[in-house]
Each structure stands twice: as structure tokens, then as C-alpha cells.
Amino acid sequence: MTTAIWIVLALLLIGVYLSWTAGRLDRLHARIDAARAALDAQLLRRVSVAQELATAGVFDPAASMVIYQAAHAARLAPEDQREVAESELSQALRVVFAESAQVVAVREAPGGQASADELEAAVRRVPMARRFHNDAVRAARAVRRHRTVRWFRLAGHAPFPLAFEMDDEPPPALVEHTARPDRPGH
Amino acid sequence: MRIGIVCPYSWDVPGGVQFHVRDLAEHLIRRGHHVSVLAPADEDTPLPPYVVAAGRAVSVPYNGSVARVNLGVRSVARVRRWVHEGDFDVLHIHEPSVPSLGLLTCWAARGPIVATFHTSNPRSRVMIAAYPMLQPALEKISARVAVSEYARRTLVEHLGGDAVVIPNGVDVGFFADAEPKAEWQGGTIGFIGRIDEPRKGLPVLMRALPRILRERPGARLLVAGRGDEKEAVAGLPDDLRGRVEFLGMVSDEDKARLLRSVDLYVAPNTGGESFGIILVEAMSAGAPVLASDLDAFAQVLDGGAAGQLFPNEDADALAAAAVHLLGAPARRAELRERGSEHVRRFDWSTVGADVLAVYETVTAGAEAVAPDDRAGFLGRLGRTRD
Numbered sequence: 001m002t003t004a005i006w007i008v009l010a011l012l013l014i015g016v017y018l019s020w021t022a023g024r025l026d027r028l029h030a031r032i033d034a035a036r037a038a039l040d041a042q043l044l045r046r047v048s049v050a051q052e053l054a055t056a057g058v059f060d061p062a063a064s065m066v067i068y069q070a071a072h073a074a075r076l077a078p079e080d081q082r083e084v085a086e087s088e089l090s091q092a093l094r095v096v097f098a099e100s101a102q103v104v105a106v107r108e109a110p111g112g113q114a115s116a117d118e119l120e121a122a123v124r125r126v127p128m129a130r131r132f133h134n135d136a137v138r139a140a141r142a143v144r145r146h147r148t149v150r151w152f153r154l155a156g157h158a159p160f161p162l163a164f165e166m167d168d169e170p171p172p173a174l175v176e177h178t179a180r181p182d183r184p185g186h
Numbered sequence: 187m188r189i190g191i192v193c194p195y196s197w198d199v200p201g202g203v204q205f206h207v208r209d210l211a212e213h214l215i216r217r218g219h220h221v222s223v224l225a226p227a228d229e230d231t232p233l234p235p236y237v238v239a240a241g242r243a244v245s246v247p248y249n250g251s252v253a254r255v256n257l258g259v260r261s262v263a264r265v266r267r268w269v270h271e272g273d274f275d276v277l278h279i280h281e282p283s284v285p286s287l288g289l290l291t292c293w294a295a296r297g298p299i300v301a302t303f304h305t306s307n308p309r310s311r312v313m314i315a316a317y318p319m320l321q322p323a324l325e326k327i328s329a330r331v332a333v334s335e336y337a338r339r340t341l342v343e344h345l346g347g348d349a350v351v352i353p354n355g356v357d358v359g360f361f362a363d364a365e366p367k368a369e370w371q372g373g374t375i376g377f378i379g380r381i382d383e384p385r386k387g388l389p390v391l392m393r394a395l396p397r398i399l400r401e402r403p404g405a406r407l408l409v410a411g412r413g414d415e416k417e418a419v420a421g422l423p424d425d426l427r428g429r430v431e432f433l434g435m436v437s438d439e440d441k442a443r444l445l446r447s448v449d450l451y452v453a454p455n456t457g458g459e460s461f462g463i464i465l466v467e468a469m470s471a472g473a474p475v476l477a478s479d480l481d482a483f484a485q486v487l488d489g490g491a492a493g494q495l496f497p498n499e500d501a502d503a504l505a506a507a508a509v510h511l512l513g514a515p516a517r518r519a520e521l522r523e524r525g526s527e528h529v530r531r532f533d534w535s536t537v538g539a540d541v542l543a544v545y546e547t548v549t550a551g552a553e554a555v556a557p558d559d560r561a562g563f564l565g566r567l568g569r570t571r572d
Contacts, residue, residue: 024322024325027296027325027326028325031325031326031328034298034328034548034552035328035548037550038547038548038550038552041550042547121543124540124543125543125546125547127350128329128350128543128544128547129547131348131349131350132328132329132330132350132547132548134347134348135329135330135347135348135349136328138346138347138348139325139346139347142321142346143325
């Protein structure tokens with residue numbers, strides 16, 4: 001009789017543990033989804049401001065073409081080529097905004113101030129959002145590697161989470177310039 | 187935006203994390219956000235209107251010192267009520283790996299949670315043992331912030347994952363506009379910090395002092411901070427003791443005036459620093475800085491460009507550098523200028539914008555903060571049954 005009680009108790013405890021782990025995993029997947037949505041939003045924001053600037057006539061024609069091409073490619077890239085395309089947009093932005101003179105020129109163009117501010121906000125937030133996303137991916141992977149999770153298939157059909165790897169280094173002249181709002185002059 | 191900030195340490199005890207939380211909350215309120223701070227404090231402590239007392243902190247020995255923290259059933263209930271009533275868009279927890287309110291909040295809430303890691307403790311046995319229990323709470327954090335690249339490295343090493351670096355903020359204008367005090371000017375060296383805390387480095391400075399004072403006959407040392415003054419000067423020759431002046435604990439205003447007045451600020455700290463806010467304050471006030479080459483200090487001083495570094499715990503090197511700087515007004519002016527230029531990135535206007543960018547990134551499209559009903563064992567059991 002006592003043995004039966006112990007077995008029931010043990011099964012109950014295992015059940016509670018499995019349910020708890022499944023809940024934890026579910027929360028981690030939700031966190032990845034939210035982080036991925038935030039990353040997508042920032043990448044899209046960056047692409048659209050870049051494209052807007054490229055067609056606004058604030059750059060010289062060569063710079064306009066480079067930025068437009070890179071932004072266009074990043075916007076249309078299929079999922080498996082997105083990391084490369086977004087990295088190329090980062091590189092293009094770094095080349096065009098290599099000098100602070102270019103930043104000043106954009107800011108002085110009509111309506112350029114708002115666009116430059118938005119681009120700056122986007123290039124600052126892409127690395128943030130990407131770190132948060134990859135941090136969530138790492139946490140979920142750590143749990144999914146547990147034996148319990150694999151044996152009892154607690155992850156269900158959720159795909160194994162993948163980190164988003166890209167070059168997200170912002171153009172130094174762009175973030176440097178606005179980091180000093182009270183600088184006299186511009 | 188409705189922001190809930192959790193401070194792990196007692197509000198009535200001065201400390202770096204508490205000051206940071208206070209300044210951050212006030213900055214965000216000035217920018218028009220709704221901010222509520224949950225902090226350990228007695229019911230009868232006078233508190234700013236935005237602080238909610240979470241009850242009296244208890245003193246527990248933790249990690250080699252005594253920490254005043256909140257824990258236990260009543261604290262958990264307090265946290266849950268605060269989370270429920272606050273209706274926050276985002277929670278910002280400070281020091282989530284300290285066994286206090288931050289960790290409890292992580293455990294008892296769900297939704298967008300941002301966490302700032304201030305200290306970079308070496309990995310302790312407690313952390314290793316408690317890790318399986320901590321992990322489920324810590325993995326609810328949607329965004330981690332480290333106060334320096336050094337703090338980020340240790341965080342990544344200990345807990346894995348990644349973090350963004352946002353430095354501590356300073357109100358640069360407050361220090362830059364302070365009025366210098368004539369009696370603190372003229373060949374003065376400044377030191378601010380606990381006298382009896384060896385890690386703050388006063389003993390190193392005291393070893394270097396005889397040579398500095400002999401080679402620069404006009405020089406004086408001004409020390410602000412609490413501790414035993416007699417013991418501090420015990421190692422000095424009698425004739426030099428008069429050239430060390432103790433100011434005791436100073437107010438924020440006097441601290442700014444002191445930093446504005448001195449010809450050289452010395453930070454001989456020997457370890458345990460993850461940021462170095464005092465260096466930023468000194469640079470804001472335009473004081474040339476001479477600091478030990480701790481990782482965190484080197485980073486705040488832009489690798490030595492915005493202030494001079496000396497090898498940690500090397501009193502001879504400190505003496506040589508101080509003697510040189512006191513006799514080189516041109517070099518001091520150069521450090522002053524580079525310091526004031528460099529320090530702008532630590533101003534609240536920049537740091538606050540970065541913190542808000544983190545809030546916006548984690549709240550975009552996410553649900554608001556709510557109590558986590560599954561946090562209690564009974565809640566989980568109930569869920570299994572349905």
C-alpha cells in the first residue's frame with residue numbers, strides 16, 4: 001500500500017516538474033518571438049530610412065546608388081540571405097558616413113535633420129535588438145539541450161532557435177556626432 | 187511610458203547603485219515618464235514621492251560583506267502587489283543576481299524586464315550552487331545592460347548570453363558649473379572615498395605621499411570620506427601630517443566644489459571597481475585625473491587619453507606621475523580639456539536616451555508587465571490539473 005502511495009507521489013512530482021519545464025520553455029520561445037519582432041522592426045526602420053535618404057538627393061549620385069542598392073537588396077532578401085544583405089547595408093552606411101562632413105551635409109539639407117535622427121536611432125538600436133534576440137536564443141537553447149526536454153519532447157514542434165548573425169557596427173561619425181547634442185555650431 | 191524600477195539595496199544607506207537609481211528615476215520623470223521605484227526602506231523613512239517602500243531591509247552576511255536586503259514571504263507579497271498596482275510597460279531591475287528585491291521581482295513578474303548588472307563579482311561558490319535555482323528567474327530578463335565593457339565580459343563569462351553596454355550617467359552640468367572654493371585651491375591633490383576601505387586605495391596614496399610632498403613643497407592633500415583619520419596618517423612622518431586635510435563626509439555640492447578646486451584628482455583604487463563614477467565626476471568638474479590602471483578605470487578614461495594611468499598598487503609610479511603633473515600646467519590643461527570632451531558621453535542626456543532606447547526595443551509589440559501567476563508552487567499545481 002505504502003509503495004503505491006510513493007509511486008503515485010513520485011509520478012505527481014515528475015508531472016509537476018515536466019509541466020513547469022514546458023511552461024518555462026514556452027515562455028522562452030515567446031521571449032525569442034518578441035525579440036525577433038523587435039529586431040525585424042529595427043532592421044526595417046533602418047532599411048526604409050536609408051532608402052528614403054538615398055532617393056532624397058542629399059548624397060552625391062554615387063553614394064545614393066550604393067545606399068539605394070544595399071537597402072533594396074536588404075529589403076527583398078529571402079530569409080536565408082537576410083543576414084548577409086543586412087551586413088552589406090551596414091557596410092554601405094559606414095562607407096558613405098565615413099566622415100562627419102557627410103553627416104553635417106545630410107543634417108543641413110531640408111528635412112535632413114529628422115531623417116538623420118531617425119537613421120541614427122535605427123543604427124543604434126539594431127545592435128541592441130540583436131543582442132537581446134541572441135541572448136534569448138542562447139537561454140532557450142540551454143534549456144532545450146536538457147535530456148528531460150529531449151526525451152519528453154517538451155519543445156513540441158517549435159524549430160530549434162537560431163541566432164541572428166550580422167555586421168551591425170554603426171557608422172562612427174553618425175553616432176559620434178549626435179552623442180554630443182550640446183556641441184556648439186551645428 | 188510607465189516604468190517600474192527596482193533597487194535592491196536599502197534606500198536610506200548611501201551607495202552607488204542607489205544614487206544611480208535615484209538619478210535615473212529623476213531623469214526619466216523630467217522627460218515626462220511615469221516612474222515608480224521599489225526599494226527596501228522603513229515605513230517611516232522620508233522618501234521622494236516616486237519611491238515605494240518595500241519594508242525594512244534585513245542585514246545578511248553575503249559574499250564577504252554584510253548586505254542590507256529584502257527577502258521572505260512578505261517581501262514577495264509586496265513585490266507582487268507593486269507589480270499588479272503599477273500597471274507598468276517595462277520593469278527595470280538593478281543587480282538581479284543579488285538575493286534581494288531584484289531577484290524576487292524577476293521571479294514574481296512577467297513581461298518586458300530590463301536588468302542592469304552593476305558589479306562584476308568574481309564567480310562565487312554561491313552562484314555556482316544557486317545557478318539552477320536562479321536560471322529560471324534570470325531567463326525572464328528580456329534585455330541585459332552592463333555598466334562597462336569589463337562588467338559585460340564578466341557577465342557573459344558567468345551567465346553566458348550577451349548584454350549591451352550603457353555606462354552610468356552623471357549630471358555633467360552640475361559638476362562643471364560648481365563654484366571652486368578658494369581654500370581648496372593652490373597645489374591641492376584630491377581624494378574622495380572611504381578612508382578605512384583598503385580597496386579605495388588611500389594606503390597606496392599614503393605610501394606615495396612623502397615623496398610627492400617633499401618634491402612639491404606647495405602641495406597639499408585633501409581627503410573627503412568617512413573613516414579613522416588618525417590611523418590613515420599613522421605611516422606619515424610627523425612634519426608632513428599637517429599637509430593632509432580631512433574634510434569628513436561631504437555633501438554633493440561640496441564634492442562638486444572640491445573637484446572643481448583641486449589641481450589633481452587621484453584615484454588609487456586597487457580593485458573591485460566595475461565602473462568608476464567618481465572619475466567621470468572629476469572629469470566633469472574639469473579636474474585632471476590620475477588613476478590606477480584597473481580595467482574599468484582604463485575604459486572610463488578612454489585608455490589613458492582622458493586621464494593619466496599608473497600601474498595598480500605601485501606607489502612609486504603614483505608619486506612620480508603626481509610630481510610630474512603638479513609641475514606641468516600644460517599637461518594638466520590638456521587632460522582637463524580631453525576629460526571634459528570625453529565626459530559628454532556619460533551625461534544623462536546621452537545615457538538616458540540609450541536606456542529609453544532599450545525600453546522601447548523590449549516593449550515594442552510585447553504585452554505589459556503583470557504578476558506571474560505560475561511563480562507559486564500552488565499556482566503551478568493548479569495549472570497541471572486543468
